[in-house]
Amino acid sequence: MRVGLVCPYSLDVPGGVQNHVKDLAEALIALGHEVSVLAPSEDEGDLPAYVVSAGRAIPVPYNGSVARVSFGPVVAARVRRWLRAGEFDVLHIHEPATPSIAVLALWAAEGPIVATFHTSQVRSRAMSASATVLRPSLEKITGRIAVSEYARDTLVQHIGGEPVVIPNGVYVDRYAQASPRPGWRGEGGTLAFVGRIDEPRKGFPLLLEAFATITEVHSGVRLLVVGGGDIDRARKSLPADLRSQVFFLGRVSDEQKACALKTADIYVAPNTGGESFGIVLVEGMAAGAAVLASSLPAFRQVLGGGRYGVLFEAGSASDLATHALALLADEARRKALARAAGPAARRYDWSVLAGQVVEVYETVIGTERSGVR
């Protein structure tokens, strides 16, 4: 099958949508499909072979933050050229409701079109006005995919339709086969946290509160912190006796993140809300760490209600500490959880999810043999 993927945001900048598109493209190629990705890019020489540049991205204010996108008459002409040259069987557009090449491609194309919606937060007032401008384009979409239940709700509320949910995938083997770093290990056990440290809903302050209790009872425990934010300030705010026990790795590559999760005995997800899908839990499960997560609905679902990890009361530092201490003291239980979680993580492997996406393609193409025009 010849698939055309459109990514609205610049591939040079890391981001959820960009990573999703790259991972999906690679998974589709691995399944034997021909894939071309159209995306804005600064540096055309540095792109994977399957990517076609739509031109330079410019930063514009959109939906309360800054998006790096490209548009304009020259870019629109490039989009049309790419569509014609590609002779795609199906066109798959990501985040089509953005002022970018995504909506330009939708505008220019006819035929079997699939769209994936990533965002779960939109400013509703602007969105309902945008619907008027967008409707003629959005009507062309046959298959709608949402990456989470939250994104699905947003989509149904503002645009309507019956989207299917296909979550973000994980390359499970990258985590399962990562090698642990003995230097990062704590002598009394290792906890890992992944997420921005200065975003309160990721729960880092809550974890620190619990960690103080944990180290009182169980000495020599180390906390590995993976994620960006103001590390100097975070380190200064720690009590002096904890400073040597908390190890900030900062923003690291996916490989190093995998190593950190592989090194950890327990992966803690203390998020207090706003998490639409617990992709990061799947990474922990795949790496073989015992997962300890707050009891948010999305986390509960990924952990099979507690079969593949331990849930604690969301927002409660004392409950977090109690469960962490119990897990630290019980190696057999940690092993049993990891054994159950490994196969469960496979459900979110890109090879499985790309198969689901292909099923959507096949349904959308149906009997239409003319391809994308």
Place this chain on the structure above:
Amino acid sequence: MMTWVYLVTAIAVLLVLGLWLSWTANRLDRMHHRIDVARASLETQLLHRSGTTLELATSGALDPARSLLLLDCAHYARAAAADAFEPAESDLSEALRAVFADAEEVVTLKQDAGVGELLVELAGDCRKVVLSRRFHNDVVVSARALRSRRRVRWLRLTGRAAVIGTVDLDDAPPEGLAAD
């Protein structure tokens, strides 16, 4: 006899002093009034600019990507709270510059029967925003200078008039539009 002279002089001095102070208070009052007028004018121009932007965005003359961006920023600017309008209006200026970056295309668009007029109107709106903001800030700066005088502060001639600030936002118009 001498006492009389002193008394009359004292009364005269007090009278002059009183007149001078009341004149200062009057000046201040007029200045505050001019600030109110200038502020209202600036707000009207900003509303007019976002209104024209909305009209352009929904006219169908631009591709959906640019229409969407303009709609979003114009809505955001109009809906912004009183203490958040500066970043929102700056975002709109930035979006307008990004959308009308291609000067040659703007020339072609201006000849279009449907949107040509709207574009000319928008260009005017952008220029008027620049002007009205400059005038507003000019009055604010002179009012602040007067308010910082000792006699004004010590005798509280300002009364209960609120502290006034300049309006700081990015109002640089798109180059393609500005060239008329």
